[in-house]
Structures are given as C-alpha cells and as structure tokens.
Amino acid sequence: MVNKEKHQAGTNKPPLKRIGRLHGVSTWTALVIVLAVLFIFSFVLGRYPISPGDVLKVLASHIVPAYHFNTGIINTIVIQIRLPRILAAMVVGASLALSGVSFQGLFRNPLVSPDILGVSSGAGFGAALAILLSGNQLAIQVSAFCFALLAVGISYGISKMVKGNPTLSLILAGMAIASLFGAMLSLVKYVADPVNQLPAITYWLMGSLASVGSKGLLYAAIPMLIGMIVLILIRWRFNVLAMGEEEAKALGVDTGRLRVIIVVCCTMITASAVCISGTIGWVGLVIPHIGRALVGPDHKRLLPVCLLIGAIFLLLIDDIARVVASVEIPIGILTAIVGIPFFVFLLKRGGRGWA
Amino acid sequence: MGMKLTVRQAEFHYDATGTSGFRDINFSLQDGEVLTILGPNGCGKTTLMKCINRLTELQGGNILVDNQDIRILPRNQIAKSIGYVPQMHQPAFPFSVLDTVLVGRAPHLGLLESPGAKDMKIAEQSLETMGIYHLKDKSYTQISGGERQMVIFARVLAQQPSLLLLDEPTAHLDFGNQIRLLHEVKKLADTGLPIIMTSHFPDHVFMVSNMVAIMKEGAFLECGQPDDIITENNMQQVYGIPVSIHYVDGPVKRKICIPVTDN
Numbered sequence: 001m002v003n004k005e006k007h008q009a010g011t012n013k014p015p016l017k018r019i020g021r022l023h024g025v026s027t028w029t030a031l032v033i034v035l036a037v038l039f040i041f042s043f044v045l046g047r048y049p050i051s052p053g054d055v056l057k058v059l060a061s062h063i064v065p066a067y068h069f070n071t072g073i074i075n076t077i078v079i080q081i082r083l084p085r086i087l088a089a090m091v092v093g094a095s096l097a098l099s100g101v102s103f104q105g106l107f108r109n110p111l112v113s114p115d116i117l118g119v120s121s122g123a124g125f126g127a128a129l130a131i132l133l134s135g136n137q138l139a140i141q142v143s144a145f146c147f148a149l150l151a152v153g154i155s156y157g158i159s160k161m162v163k164g165n166p167t168l169s170l171i172l173a174g175m176a177i178a179s180l181f182g183a184m185l186s187l188v189k190y191v192a193d194p195v196n197q198l199p200a201i202t203y204w205l206m207g208s209l210a211s212v213g214s215k216g217l218l219y220a221a222i223p224m225l226i227g228m229i230v231l232i233l234i235r236w237r238f239n240v241l242a243m244g245e246e247e248a249k250a251l252g253v254d255t256g257r258l259r260v261i262i263v264v265c266c267t268m269i270t271a272s273a274v275c276i277s278g279t280i281g282w283v284g285l286v287i288p289h290i291g292r293a294l295v296g297p298d299h300k301r302l303l304p305v306c307l308l309i310g311a312i313f314l315l316l317i318d319d320i321a322r323v324v325a326s327v328e329i330p331i332g333i334l335t336a337i338v339g340i341p342f343f344v345f346l347l348k349r350g351g352r353g354w355a
Numbered sequence: 356m357g358m359k360l361t362v363r364q365a366e367f368h369y370d371a372t373g374t375s376g377f378r379d380i381n382f383s384l385q386d387g388e389v390l391t392i393l394g395p396n397g398c399g400k401t402t403l404m405k406c407i408n409r410l411t412e413l414q415g416g417n418i419l420v421d422n423q424d425i426r427i428l429p430r431n432q433i434a435k436s437i438g439y440v441p442q443m444h445q446p447a448f449p450f451s452v453l454d455t456v457l458v459g460r461a462p463h464l465g466l467l468e469s470p471g472a473k474d475m476k477i478a479e480q481s482l483e484t485m486g487i488y489h490l491k492d493k494s495y496t497q498i499s500g501g502e503r504q505m506v507i508f509a510r511v512l513a514q515q516p517s518l519l520l521l522d523e524p525t526a527h528l529d530f531g532n533q534i535r536l537l538h539e540v541k542k543l544a545d546t547g548l549p550i551i552m553t554s555h556f557p558d559h560v561f562m563v564s565n566m567v568a569i570m571k572e573g574a575f576l577e578c579g580q581p582d583d584i585i586t587e588n589n590m591q592q593v594y595g596i597p598v599s600i601h602y603v604d605g606p607v608k609r610k611i612c613i614p615v616t617d618n
Contacts, residue, residue, distance in 0.1 A: 108447030236469035239454060240461045242447045246410055250441070251514065252434025252462030297448035300469050 027294050028301075031308040035090075038315055042086045045323050048077055080214070088212040088276060089318040090311040093283055095224050095273040097310025098303065099266035100284025101291060102231050105238035105299055106262050107167050110292075114270045114284035117174035117263065121181035122151025123274040128188040128201045135200070141216050141275045148271035151177050156263060166259065167245065207278035207332030209318050220272040227269035231303065234261065238299035280332045282339035283314060289346050358421055358436060358517040358549065360384045360407070366415030367399075367406055377403055377573035380416070384518070384566075389540075389550045391560045393585075394570035395594060400553040401442065403570075404522045407551065408439050420518075434462035438516030442523050444507050449496040452506050456481055459513030474513075481512035485539060501532030508539060519543065521552035525559065537562050557585050557598075557612035569593055585612060 043055040058078040061069040099114040126147025130140040158173035192198045240248050248255050291306040321329045361383040368376035377399035392400050405411040409425050418425050420436050460474040482488045485505045525533040541563045560567045560581050568578040571593050577584045590598040597615040
C-alpha cells in the first residue's frame with residue numbers, strides 16, 4: 001500500500017499545459033486551427049503540384065455559390081482524388097480515437113484499444129472472404145462491416161451468458177472471438193489464390209486509404225457520424241462509469257444499458273472506419289493518452305479533444321504515406337512506426353493517463 | 356429528509372445450501388438514527404448493505420424506502436434517496452477532486468446532461484462541508500488515503516441522499532484519520548441524516564451510534580441501544596475473545612470496549 005502510493009505520487013507530473021495554453025488559446029481552439037491548416041496543406045501534397053491558393057480557390061468555388069474557379073484538371077484532382085482521401089483519413093482517425101477513448105473509459109483500463117471486442121478481426125475476415133469470393137470493392141467494404149458487427153455481437157452475446165463481472169467477461173469473450181476470426185482469416189488466406197487474392201488480402205490487412213472512393217466514404221460516414229454524436233453527447237457519463245461498476249450503479253446509472261449504448265456506438269464507428277481503411281492499429285490506443293496528457297482525464301473535455309487529435313494524427317500519417325516514398329507505404333505500418341515511439345515516450349513520462 | 360427505511364424478512368444466499376449470506380433481517384431506521392452493524396468477517400454485513408441499495412438483489416423479503424419497495428424504483432431514484440460509500444474506492448483515472456465529487460450529481464442528471472453551474476455549486480458546498488475545499492483541483496492520486504475518503508464523503512453529499520450507507524468507512528485509515536472521519540460522520544448524523552454503517556470496532560459504536568445490530572452467521576443476534584447491546588457477554592459470544600467494557604469520565608464521557616489479554 002505504501003509502495004503503491006509512493007509510486008503514484010512519483011508519477012504525477014504536471015500536464016503538458018504549456019502546449020495547450022499558449023497565450024490563453026484553449027487546447028480545443030489550437031487543435032481546430034492545426035487541423036484546418038493541415039487539411040489545406042494535405043491538398044498540396046502529391047505528384048501533381050497544386051498551390052495552397054489554388055486549393056482554397058477550388059474549395060471556395062464549391063462552397064460559395066457565386067464564385068467560379070474551374071481549371072479542369074486541378075478541380076478534378078482536388079475534389080475527386082484528394083478530397084475523399086483527406087476526408088477519409090480525418091474521419092477514420094477521429095473514429096478510431098473516439099472509440100479507443102470510449103472503450104478505455106468503459107473498461108476502466110488505459111491499455112484497451114478499439115479492437116478489444118474483435119471488431120478488427122471480424123472485419124479482416126469479412127474483407128478476406130469478399131476478396132476470395134468476388135474482389136468487388138463495395139462487396140469488400142460491406143462484408144468487412146457486417147463481419148465486424150457479427151464478431152462484436154457474438155462477443156457481447158457470450159459475455160451475457162457468463163455470470164460475474166460483466167466488463168471482464170466482455171473482454172475475455174472479445175479476446176476469444178478475435179482469435180476465432182483470426183483463425184478463420186488464416187483459413188481464407190490458406191485457400192486464397194497466391195498470385196492475386198493473397199496479396200490483396202495482405203494489403204487490405206495493412207490498411208490503406210488509397211482506394212477510398214467518395215461513395216464508399218459516404219456510406220461509411222453515416223454510421224460513423226451517428227455513433228460519434230451519441231458518444232459525444234453522453235460523454236460525461238464515462239466519468240461515472242470510471243468509478244467502477246458498483247459505484248456507478250450506486251450513483252444511479254443503469255450500467256447495463258449504458259454499456260450497450262457505448263458498445264453499439266463504438267462498434268458502428270470502428271467497423272465503418274475499418275471497412276474503408278483496412279486495419280489500422282495504434283491510433284485508438286495512443287490518441288487517448290495524448291488527449292489525457294493535454295486536458296486530463298475528465299471525459300467531458302477528453303472526448304472532443306481525442307476526436308480532433310485522431311483526425312490530425314491520421315491525416316498527418318496518411319500525408320507521409322503518400323509522399324515519403326515513390327511507392328505508397330501502407331498506413332497501418334506507419335501508424336505503428338510513428339505511434340510506438342510516441343507511446344514509449346508517454347509510458348516513460350507516466351502520470352496523467354495512468355492511475 | 357424525513358425518510359424511513361424498513362427492512363423486512365430480508366434474505367440472501369450465495370449458494371443453494373444457505374450457508375453464507377443472511378436471513379431474517381428486520382429493522383427500520385428514521386431521521387436522526389445512526390445504526391452501526393458489528394460482526395465478524397464474512398458475517399454478511401457488506402452483502403446486506405449492498406442489498407439495501409439494490410446493488411445486489413434480495414432473494415426474500417422487502418426493503419422499503421418511504422413505504423415503496425426498492426424493487427420497483429428506477430436506479431436513479433434509489434440513488435437520490437440512498438447514498439453509498441464503498442469499502443474500497445479505486446478510480447481508473449486520476450480525476451481531479453472536484454470532478455470526482457461532481458460525479459455525485461449523476462442521479463440528478465439525464466443521460467445526455469453534464470453538470471452545470473448549480474451542480475458545481477453543490478459539489479463545492481460538499482467539499483466545504485467536509486473541510487477539503489482546498490483540495491478541489493488536486494488529482495485524486497496526489498492526496499492521502501484519509502483525504503480520499505473525505506472526497507468520497509463529499510461525493511456522496513453532492514448526491515444529496517436522505518440516507519447514507521457507509522461500508523466500513525474507517526477501513527484502511529490510520530488511527531487519527533479514523534477518528535477524524537467518525538467525527539465527520541457524527542456531524543452529518545447531527546443534521547438528522549439517517550446513517551447505516553458497518554464497523555469492526557465496538558468503540559466506534561459508542562462514539563457515533565444510537566442504534567447497533569450485532570450480526571453473526573447471517574442473522575441479527577441483537578439489535579437495539581448500544582448500552583444494552585454492547586455487553587461483555589455479547590462481544591465475547593460474537594468475536595470469541597474476552598472483553599471488558601468501562602465508562603470513562605473526564606473529557607471522554609463514553610463507554611469503551613477493550614480486549615482482555617492475559618500476559
């Protein structure tokens with residue numbers, strides 16, 4: 001007990017307030033500005049050179065009704081090629097970060113990631129199966145989405161049959177189901193044609209935003225937005241849940257119902273994200289820690305901040321993926337390569353994220 | 356305030372043989388009454404506390420809050436009436452003291468709501484009542500065990516219940532903090548708030564309670580006024596050790612219970 005308290009006192013370093021509180025600018029405002037600048041800058045990157053001014057002019061011509069700026073190829077590249085991808089990076093990053101922070105709050109554990117209930121394994125299997133059977137882009141997306149929901153549904157169903165601590169049984173069921181879908185994915189890979197299908201499966205599993213079309217993005221964005229809005233609206237309740245199952249109940253919270261709402265929302269947004277981007281790790285785990293380092297553990301402030309950091313992080317990673325090498329680097333690889341050193345830095349620093 | 360709790364024929368078993376849990380528990384509690392439940396480890400005290408709050412469902416009998424069975428009350432309604440302080444509190448994240456206390460407002464807020472100016476005021480008042488307003492912005496992990504327990508008390512006050520359940524509120528506290536905490540319990544009791552608490556110390560009963568129940572093997576052995584119940588005979592029967600009970604005059608002015616050890 002004594003040792004533990006000493007340890008806790010030792011890890012309590014002040015938050016990284018200097019970053020957020022420069023000249024009285026709130027963390028939130030600062031992040032919005034960073035995201036806006038990065039958003040415009042991301043259009044400039046790519047093989048075809050476009051100036052930031054032209055980007056603004058093209059975007060303005062689509063927003064302001066009276067304003068026309070149409071230079072053919074630039075318009076096509078900005079609106080049809082780069083815009084869907086930039087938007088996809090932002091919503092996927094925001095989704096993974098938000099479901100990560102929500103699951104960490106729900107399971108009262110800062111080491112939980114959005115994959116905890118098998119959503120990525122389910123999506124991976126669904127995508128691989130669709131690649132094996134058809135190879136149609138939309139079929140892959142739909143199949144990944146459906147199997148992601150199925151995996152979480154089975155996990156939840158199993159946890160309901162188990163007596164005892166509901167969060168623990170949910171995590172255990174999730175781990176089991178993730179392994180099961182992992183095994184089935186291996187089976188699909190084993191029978192897949194090694195010339196065309198196997199590389200397609202492998203590439204999908206590494207995650208990429210290269211093949212995101214505006215239609216696929218639109219379909220995925222609807223469940224994502226619904227899930228995100230609900231989670232943002234109920235975010236203060238995470239503080240109550242963080243007190244523990246029993247205390248939350250004693251504080252008048254219907255924990256069973258709240259758990260269902262959170263699991264459904266997180267699953268909807270993660271499944272939608274994964275089905276357009278493939279599996280992208282580390283975002284959901286690391287971003288909540290960055291968020292806590294910036295604004296502390298209060299979920300009322302933490303959730304919106306994580307949403308923004310997630311969007312910024314994945315947009316930045318995708319920009320790197322697009323330009324750093326002549327061949328595009330799968331984004332799932334980059335999130336790990338950039339995310340892990342950062343995670344180690346945070347671990348070393350300790351403090352606000354860990355109780 | 357002005358609440359009445361009635362426990363009738365309460366029964367709960369962990370297994371079919373009925374060896375653990377409790378049975379035949381009957382008592383009622385009104386404003387200004389402080390009931391302390393004494394009993395050896397594993398006698399069913401904590402389970403009974405949890406049943407009063409419906410954290411655990413009774414298997415027989417009823418618990419009535421103002422003549423309403425708690426089985427038909429929604430959870431947030433129960434939380435508005437009954438505040439609960441658990442034995443051990445371990446938050447998953449290092450919330451600030453103020454954020455922790457604000458959580459006490461949960462039963463008064465809808466699913467989509469978060470605490471507003473009024474809730475903030477109530478939370479700050481609760482901190483003042485417990486004398487820990489100065490800790491407001493500290494992180495929960497930066498404060499001592501005694502201070503943490505005070506924070507949880509402030510949280511339960513922010514809940515504005517009309518009955519308090521305190522499950523071994525002095526557990527894990529050092530000697531000084533135990534007495535300081537009991538002093539706070541007494542102050543709350545003096546406002547008329549009815550309190551049920553569990554304890555391992557007969558002395559705590561003499562300090563704060565006007566009612567006591569002795570629980571052994573899942574049943575109330577005795578229930579009544581401390582002077583009648585905390586007797587050398589009863590204590591020996593429950594805890595299996597000889598004790599001596601004396602009235603101490605001077606600044607103490609109450610009975611004390613001390614174990615008799617022969618060297």
